[in-house]
Amino acid sequence: MLSAVARQRVLARASAWKASSSFLHQRWASTTVSSNLNSVTEEDLAHFSSFLAPSSILSTLSPSNTPADELTPFNDDWMGKYKGRSTTVLKPRTTEEVSKIVKHCNEKRIGIVPQGGNTGLVGGSVPVRDELILSLSNLNKVRSFDSVSGILVADAGCILQSLTDYLAPHSHIMPIDLGAKGSCHIGGNVSTNAGGLRLMRYGSLHGAVLGLEVVMPDGTILNQLSGLRKDNTGYDLKQLFIGAEGTLGVVTGISILAPVMPAATNAVVLALPSFDQVIPLFKIVKRDMGEILSAFEYMDRESYTLSVKHGQGKGLSEEEIEGAQCFVLIETSGGNKEHDEEKLSNLLEKVMDPDAGLVTSGVLAQSPAQFESLWAIREGIPEAIGKSGKAYKYDVSIPASKFKEFVDKTKDHLLSKGLLHENAIKGVVGYGHFGDGNIHLNIVAAAYTPEIAAALEPFVFELVASYNGSVSAEHGIGYAKTSAMRYSKDQTSIELMKKIKKLFDPNGIMNPWKVLPQ
Amino acid sequence: MLSAVARQRVLARASAWKASSSFLHQRWASTTVSSNLNSVTEEDLAHFSSFLAPSSILSTLSPSNTPADELTPFNDDWMGKYKGRSTTVLKPRTTEEVSKIVKHCNEKRIGIVPQGGNTGLVGGSVPVRDELILSLSNLNKVRSFDSVSGILVADAGCILQSLTDYLAPHSHIMPIDLGAKGSCHIGGNVSTNAGGLRLMRYGSLHGAVLGLEVVMPDGTILNQLSGLRKDNTGYDLKQLFIGAEGTLGVVTGISILAPVMPAATNAVVLALPSFDQVIPLFKIVKRDMGEILSAFEYMDRESYTLSVKHGQGKGLSEEEIEGAQCFVLIETSGGNKEHDEEKLSNLLEKVMDPDAGLVTSGVLAQSPAQFESLWAIREGIPEAIGKSGKAYKYDVSIPASKFKEFVDKTKDHLLSKGLLHENAIKGVVGYGHFGDGNIHLNIVAAAYTPEIAAALEPFVFELVASYNGSVSAEHGIGYAKTSAMRYSKDQTSIELMKKIKKLFDPNGIMNPWKVLPQ
Known part of the structure; x- marks a missing residue:
């Protein structure tokens, strides 16, 4: 059940990001970096061949002469946003082989990009120039x-x-x-x-x-x-x-x-009259669901509507959501189906009481298919945004109580810049992990333009900083956000990070130009 | 309810440790350390007085002239095992005051011992010589x-x-x-x-x-x-x-x-025919109790018997524990009393089925008083050991499946040394956090002797190392275990720790002679 949902999520992300690739690739290509690092040479390759199996080496250099396009999946990130120019991918089979590769690169001052599944979102897993790619894919036991x-x-x-x-x-x-x-x-x-x-x-x-x-x-x-x-x-x-x-x-x-597998999982989507109800509701859910609460996801009206319009999720009827300003998806995972259902049922009775004024309407999954369909509303948002226009995406941490204000302030700012209309920005939506204080802010535009980019940055980063928030909640810094780190970390912290980098990697060979501001 | 239990735990620990203080204090006093650090002078005190309130300064130096015995609670650890000779305790009220103190000490090369409640077990929170004591007790908002x-x-x-x-x-x-x-x-x-x-x-x-x-x-x-x-x-x-x-x-x-407060708590003590049943039982409990399981504590027969004999815990009758080789205490904490009780009741029905052969007998707390009484069996062990003789104590992490083997091997070793008799070692007991793989090994001796000490160390550390275990599961390294760290961390790790120490604290003023091996 979950794996089908997971597949859907991958597709949704891929679609949403691909829409934005050409614009971002321009930014990447225009980057100029200076370096004391060396390129991989045929001599280096001969050294690697002395202890690696031939199948562990992909290189456009002699004597391997691998066709360049076979290196593309390693040089380019999966969204096509970031493109490296490495000549050589090594796929060691043991930790000792990794050690020998790294030791040699350190001696020869060759940059290394360690690469896993290359599914990152911030350009951290592909080369900036022609660093050696160290794929961990053969270390898989x-x-x-x-x-x-x-x-x-x-x-x-x-x-x-x-x-x-x-x-x-x-x-x-x-x-x-x-x-x-x-x-x-x-x-x-x-x-x-x-x-x-x-x-x-x-x-x-x-x-x-x-x-x-x-x-x-x-x-x-x-x-x-x-x-x-x-x-x-x-x-x-x-x-x-x-x-x-x-x-x-x-x-x-x-x-x-590894935690014990839960025996039962449930999901419910609730429509709320306004954002003012989200926090009281969250407090009740946290208390009453306690240890079985596994997700509390937030969707504003705009993101919900987009998802239902373009996606595969089916939730409430048009009538049921009339007047709703936002939505939450609650998931429980516990050890006893009957107990969990009873807890959830008691919760729904309480929060859906009209006198409480918390919830307009709601839908509880009655089958695995409905469970998936409810999750598809939340997970289908990125795909739906991708279908609606060009997306500017931010993944930030701020206090959950500020989710709506954050989106509203961004809207107001764009309105004041005269950009909030069909030919420029068509919508500003917010959704995300309410329980973790992690919101995804998406700006849906007719096209990527320097004017919109300038209106958004550093405005959004400064707004996040005003909440003492994080400009990268879960995606990391990679190559894309090194200059934004200062909005979430003070100079003392950044200097200490640089000292640790220097201590661990004095020659700067490990994933150069990533994470730390230059 | 819990705070009463907590008080009991403090008393139990205090009693057990005090029994061993004279012997360990000898070891501490015999330590010789060389240092480039300076003592606090009257000039330093004058500087501190320029920004600290008079009540934030305790010093035997002029002009404070605090009586030396007022500094004893800061110089000595609470067990009386470790005794420092500091002249000066500072109790800053703000982070900025802490910063000024530390900056001055760094410039003047004065060692600093940051001190919280001074409740540590490894001599980490008191001075080795006359380092300045920086008490955080006034930073308490x-x-x-x-x-x-x-x-x-x-x-x-x-x-x-x-x-x-x-x-x-x-x-x-x-x-x-x-x-x-x-x-x-x-x-x-x-x-x-x-x-x-x-x-x-x-x-x-x-x-x-x-x-x-x-x-x-x-x-x-x-x-x-x-x-x-x-x-x-x-x-x-x-x-x-x-x-x-x-x-x-x-x-x-x-x-x-901070997690949400659980609405309900339960406890049960079970007697098991042999150690072979602990792991099958733990697996069932982990699966069936799932998210409400909050403790799974192990006691071997010897530690249980000692505790019931000398302590305040009341559990099973003599008849009920006949033939039992070990015991477990299971605690649940959940959001719904009725559900939790039903889960626990179903569990007990399953595991106490004679056909399963898992459990000899068991007792479930029926009241808050019984809950405390069951916990008192587990928590009363250290106190009971203290009453039985002089205790050599080890707090180690090893795979839970090796708990009995670890105790048995220690017994065998002491037997082979001819030390396992009433006039030398009266008992070797094991108990602890089974769910965390953390066992407390206690050797109960008639007296502290160099012969027993030599038989135990490095034997116990080497045994822990043979399981890839940790010689300090939760008590830390402090001053007491710096030389034992190598049994749990390889040279590469220790060297890297030393480099980090040097990077952060190049003058070595922060809690000198602690944690890192010299």
Whole structure:
């Protein structure tokens, strides 16, 4: 059931992003970077051949002479927004091979882009110039699973869905789930501190990841692959690599805590008369659903309407949503179907009481198909936006109580700039993970224009900063947002990050020009 | 209800540890350390007086001339095991005052011991020589609580119990609970990455802590006090300070995610015919209790018997535990009393079926008093051990499936050394957090002797290392275990920790001689 939903999510994202690729690619191509890094040479290739299997090397250089188009899936990101020019992709089969590659590159000052499923959204997983691409795809074995503790130890190149499939017969699940699960790697998830759909319930990877094996920029293997839930012996070094996007080393192995698989899942979509009801409703849901609450997703009227118009989700009738200003999707996951249904039923009785004035109408999934259909409303929004126009997209964290104000202020600003009309900006919509304080702001335009871009940035970043928010809630910094980091991190923090980068990677070979502002 | 239990835990620990203080104090006193650090002078005191209130300064130096015994509660740890010789305790009221103190100490090369509630177990919170003691006790205000997101922002010096009390009217709880809650500070909890009683349910502080404010060793204030659940903008610097025990900077403020208060709590104690049944039982409990399982504590026969003999816990009758080799205490916490009781009742019916052969007998708490009495069996073990003899204590992480083997191997080893008799070692017991893989190994001796000490170390550490375990699951390294760290961390990791220490604190003023091996 969930995997069908997941597929849909991937498609939705792909469609929405592809619409915007040509404009963004221009920005990428116009970037000029200077570098002390060297290109891969035929001598380097000969060295790599001395310890790698021929099938682990793709290179346009002699003697490999791989056709350039075979390297395209590694050089270009999946949206076609970012395009690298690497001559060489290496696919080591062991951590020791990774170590040898990195050691050589460090000695020769060759830049390295560690690459997982290449499903990132900020240009972090493809080269800026011609850095060597180190694909983790051949490091793809489960090393161990302890069904007592729930601790899974796996190679970094394992695909997230394959780990979910591996755990299913053991009645465990991965603590993380996201649209790209069919192609993203667990190593990439960890390196980007991916958020996704289960964060509200199972927390961030900083808590779920128990240990890492990392090849450091000088080739040394840092073994922190603990299979322990608790270990208070010194600084928790592994945490630095979670979310470092490959700039401090190459994650090659992961130890992670897998939760028990829930026995039952339910979903409900509610229509609310205004945003003022969302917070009182959220408080009741948090209290009454307690430990079984697994999602509380927010959609404003505009995003809901777009999704139902263009997407596959079916929710409430036209009559039922009359006068509704926004919508929420609530998901529960628990260990006992009967108990969960009773809790949800009691909740609905309470919140749908007309005297409470909280909810206009609602629909509860009565079947797996309806469950999917309700989720499709929420998950179909990006695709629907893509069909409606050119999208400017922001993924930010702000206090959930400010979701509507944030969208309204953006609208007002664009209106004051004379841009809020059919020929410029057709709509401004907000939706996202209310429970996590993570909103996706989308501006739907007739076309990408410098005027709109200038009206949006730095306005949106400054607005986020005024809420002490984050300009990247879950997508990371990558290459795209290095200059925006300062809106969420002060200079002291950025300087300390740069010192840590220098300490770990003095030659600057690891994923150059990513994460840190230049 | 819980606070009474908590008080009991504090008493139990105090009693058990005091029994061993004289022996360990000897080891502490015999330590010789060389240092480039300077003592606090009267000139330094004059400088501190220029910006601190007189009540914020305790010093035996002129002009303060505080009587030395007023400094004893700061110089000595609460067990009387570790004794410092500091002349000066400062109690700043603001982060800016902390910053000024640290900046001055850095310029003058004066060592600083940041001190919270001084409830640590490894000598991390008192001076080794005469370092300045920086007490956070006057930084004790709640800064904000957002009842929508559940995010609490508080000064580091807030006492854990006071934060629990603050949250109660908002129907939220702290994600951490431990015996010392009545005196430990949240800043100390974070700095030591304290584990405690809620880790199994709510995870470690690496997940629950959302942001920190830290005064760096040069006095700079690092503001990472995010009130956001999700923020992927650069390296997660705050993680380094969680568990650094004050060696990288002074934590002055904390942002933490507070879970919703559970509506119902239950407890049951089960007697098992042998250790072979613990794992099958744990798997069933994990699956059937799912999201409401909040504790699964293990006690071997010896520790149970000692506790019931010397403690206040009342469990099963003599007849009921005949033939039982070990015991477990299961706690549930959930949002619906009726549902939780039904789940627990179904579980007991299943596991107590004689055909299953899992459980000999069991007792379910029928009242708050019984709930406390059952917990008192588990929590009374340290006190009971203290009453039985001199205790050698180890707090380690190993795979839960090895709990019995670990205790048995230690017994066999001591037997082979001819030490397992009434006049030397009277008992070897194991108990702890089975769900977290954290066992407390206690060796009950007639007296502390060098012979027993030599038989135990490095034997126990080597045994832990053979399981790839941790020599300190939750108590940290402090001063006591710096030389044991190598059993759980390889040289590469330790060298990297030392480099980070050098980067953050080049003059080595922050909590000197703690955490890192010399």
